[in-house]
Amino acid sequence: MEPAQPADRVPADRTPPDGQPPVDVPSGPGGEPAATDPTPPPPLKSGKSERSPKDMAISLLVLLVPIALLLAFYRGFLGGDEPTTVDPAPAIEQARSANVFPVSQPEGLGSDWSTVSARYQTVEGGANLRLGYLTPEGRGVQLLQSNVPAERLLPAELTSQGQPQGPTELGGRTWQLYTARGNQQALVLLEPTRTVIVIGDARDNELRELAGSLR
Secondary structure (H helix, E strand, O other): OOOOOOOOOOOOOOOOOOOOOOOOOOEOOOOOEOOOOOOOOOOOOOOOOOOOHHHHHHHHHHHHHHHHHHHHHHHHOOOOOOOOOOOOHHHHHHHHHHOOOOOOOEOOOOOOOEEEEEEEEEEOOEEEEEEEEEOOOOOEEEEEEEOOOHHHHHHHHHOOOOOEEEEEEEOOEEEEEEEOOOOOEEEEEEOOOOEEEEEEOOOHHHHHHHHHOEO
């Protein structure tokens, strides 16, 4: 006869499901299944590493050095800081060939004056010759010669802010000083067959130098 079993004990059923091999379940001293190890697995280490300020500074330096070298090359070898200059001769020759108004051009300006634009074009009511300059102080000045009637030309070029400020003598000619748009000012020469305007945000002495150099 088998020894008696406690009334409240249910024998462990080790019979595997149909078609499966028997499973050997480890048992404790009393024949009961052994308890599993309650120790949790060690936490996974994060893949993100802490970077020190020194490491970040080195990384930033590595990025900035190539940029600085490219900028130095652009300025030193490609002339990045120099203005793009043009030859005004073709536009001046075109205006003279049209023979619709007398054409003057600056003479005796220093090499620190740069011609940055030059264009002759016919417009409604006449024709315009525009020459753009960069002054020694890096300011922009435009020389306009036109046979468009002054009553139409001046409001269009000086806007409604253009107001006469009085006459001034330059190169043996009487010019009129005008205010213009924004912080610009202008010198205007009124002649029977043309109007000459020197306008820009340059200082008064540079405007006068350009106007006085016209021949």
